[in-house]
Amino acid sequence: MNLRKIIGIFSLVFIIGGTIIGYTFYQKIYSPNTKFEQDEVAVYLPSNSDFAKAKELLAPYIADIDKFEWVADKKEYPNNVKAGKIILTKGMSNNDIITALRNPVPVDVSFNNQETLQRLAGRLAQQIEPDSLAILKAFTDKAFLDENGFTEDNVLAVFIPNTYEFYWNTTATKVRDKMVKEYRKFWTANRISKAEALNLSPLEVSALASIVHKETVKKDERPRVAGVYLNRLAKGMKLEADPTVIYAVKKASGDFDQVIKRVLYKDLETDSPYNTYKYEGLPPGPIAMPDITAIDAVLSPEKHNYIYFCASVTNFGYHEFAVTPAQHEVNRQKYVAWVNKMGIKR
Secondary structure: OOHHHHHHHHHHHHHHHHHHHHHHHHHHHHOEOEOOOOOEEEEEEOOOOOHHHHHHHHHHHEOOHHHHHHHHHHOOHHHOOOOEEEEEEOOOEHHHHHHHHOOOEEEEEEOOOOOOHHHHHHHHHOOOOOOHHHHHHHHOOHHHHHHHOOOOOOHHHHOOOOEEEEEOOOOHHHHHHHHHHHHHHHOOHHHHHHHHHOOOOHHHHHHHHHHHHHHOOOOOOHHHHHHHHHHHHHHOOOOOOHHHHHHHHHHHHOOOOOOOOOOOHHHHHOOOOOOOOOOOOOOOOOOOOOOHHHHHHHHOOOOOOOOEEEEOOOOOOOEEEEOOHHHHHHHHHHHHHHHHHHOOOO
């Protein structure tokens, strides 16, 4: 065999070997390497995760973890593990997975109808990495409260119900800072001007809006309800709002899970600054998280002479309004009769 043939054979072997090796590398890097049936799955990498932790959490979704580890090593991912929410899609290659790991996606965080800061902290903790204790601590920090003019009673007002975008591993203090920023943005010059015209601060508006929010789920009725309470404040009358009594009873017992559909005479004696049957003016802070329609209802109330209102027994969900005590008593007796007929004791 001459030299030319020998060189030709070696060249052929080299080409074939190189092709095989190249194909093997290509397969490791670009072939699908997932093993879940859904279109996509989310993996949450905690703060301070290392590569071992990442592999542990990814293992249920990766078909060949050894091939993934090989590609990760070649792309130097183990030296730069990022915490956060990672989205994996069906059929991803190892290269795609590494790219996803390097680009955590934000999460949409939403909240509404929370009665206390503690409950809100729990709701937030279900959606982002910080636990409820860390969130609660951030929002009740004395320096933070003093600097921003809040108290533990009214800091719930800083949360304007909406959907907000955060990275999953955002710290509790960064969540707090963003909420304050959104609060300042919400209170535009126009809204502040309307509050001043009512002789109310934004925090007082939120406190009153929380009562309006609790009184009626009918958004079109909220401006009328707000008008009643503003009329009472203007006359120096007690608000005598049932939702504040319910809140005071729950707060006194520490049980916000209890359902109270009927306010009893004994409840009116609950000694709490939140009990507006017992104390004049607004409560120390919101009795719940008012939504934007309730806040704007207070800022743009219906102008009328109504001083009283009572739940309607003919137009459920709405209320009957009255100017005089006598008119109100007629409406109240109708409601009491209906409640008794329905057997509602509490």
